[in-house]
Amino acid sequence: MESSLLIDPLVRQEIEGGAHAAINLCWTCQSCTTECPVNLATNRLNPMKIVRMANFGLIDELISDPSIWYCQSCNRCIQVCPMTVKPVHVINYIRELILQKNLISRDTYQQFNDLLRRFHRVRRYGILTCLKKEKLSLSAEKFNELLNTPITPEEESVLMDFSSELSPSLLKTLNDADTFSCFTCSACSSSCPVFLERPLFEPQSVFRMANLGLTDKLLSSTWIWLCIGCQRCTDNCSQLVKGHATIESLRALAVKEDFVPVSFASQLKEMEKVIYPYLLDEIDKLLGLPLKDTAQKQN
Ligand code: SF4
Ligand code: SF4
Ligand code: SF4
Structure with a gap:
């Protein structure tokens, strides 16, 4: 039997109008898919x-597709699309539609966001393991223990050592990214998705520490690796500090100055292959995915 796919142009227009994602420009090059960190890991x-x-x-089909909930909003798909398509905007639009249709309650949605926030605790643990040159092995029990164990501010506190000096490489990094223009308003931190788990990471503090030359602490810490590169800090900075670029350069400096090996980025990717499947399984459990039956009943 032949099967055919009927395209509904009105629904397509509705999605385009709601999501502002320029979907009609997609020429299926797959750059977004090959660069998506969640896809790479799972x-x-x-x-x-x-x-x-x-x-x-x-x-x-989109409403009942579980992967709509797997996105971490890192914006990588937008950054790599040569056609200025914004896949994550489609994802956010579909999530909003699901909420409007009450297929997921606001309370469950709140728990979902809370899960994403606590997942950064697991990311920190994974990064620490890589920094210690250990191999990460994880069970579902350990994953849940990490999710449910807050990091205390004391664990991430910094002893200020003003004897530090700005090295020429750091000076160049900070000049290139306009980091010295930071006047510590914290707009970057307020917009940072990782800062939702506050004791773990604060972009404004990272920029401040870099400006003060506290490089040894910074380059050996988990902070510069916790950033997911979404660029919201840069987009929201009134002083035009390029926060994401500062952190990218600090990572390069950590490699150059032997704080981490050249292979560190690929070690992190391997680590993500261990932790992300657990997260996606937790999301499935929490939201009761897929939502297909419920979605069809609603129509
Ligand atoms: S990167 Fe852009 S053009 Fe390429 S497949 Fe993804 S959305 Fe389409
Ligand atoms: S924003 Fe979502 S879909 Fe896009 S690359 Fe990041 S995780 Fe993948
Ligand atoms: S790019 Fe900026 S806003 Fe995004 S995770 Fe990194 S520090 Fe936070």
């Missing part, structure tokens, strides 16, 4: 497929 989130489904007007 093979379970395909932003190109989501954009493709939106272009076909497959709204019911």
Whole structure:
């Protein structure tokens, strides 16, 4: 039997109008999919497929697709798309639609956001393991223990040592990213998704420490590796400090000055292959995914 796919142009227009994602420009190059960190770690989130489904007007299929909830909003798909398509905007639009249809309660949605926030505790543990040159092994029990164990501010406190000096490499890094223009208003921190788990990471403090030359502490810490590169700090800085670029350069400096090996970024990718599947399973459990049956009942 032949099967055919009927494209609904009205639904497609509705998605485009709501999401402002320029989906019609997608030429299916797959850059978003090959760069998505969640997909790299799990093979379970395909932003190109989501954009493709939106272009076909497959709204019911999108609503019931569990991967809509796997996105970490790192904006990487937007940054790499040569056609200025914004896959994550489609994802956020579909999530909003699911909430409007009451397929997921606001309370459950709150718990979902809380889970994403606490997941940064597991990321920190994974990064620390890599910094200690140890191999990460994780069980579901350990994953949950990490999720449920807050990091105390004391664990991440910094002893100020003003004897530090700015090295020429650091000076160049900070000049290139306009980091010295920071006047500590904290707009970067307020917009940072990782800062939601406050004791772990604060972008404004990272920039401040860099400006004060506290490099040894910074370059050996988990902070510069906890950033997910979403660029919200840069977009929200009135002083035009390029926060994400500062952190990227600090990572390069950590490699150059032997705080971490050249292979550190790929070690982190391997570590993410261990931790992300646990997160996605937790999301499935929490939200009762897939939502298909409920979605069809609603229509
Ligand atoms: S990167 Fe852009 S053009 Fe390429 S598949 Fe993804 S959305 Fe489409
Ligand atoms: S924003 Fe979401 S879909 Fe896009 S690259 Fe990041 S995790 Fe993947
Ligand atoms: S790019 Fe900026 S806002 Fe995004 S995670 Fe990194 S520090 Fe936070």
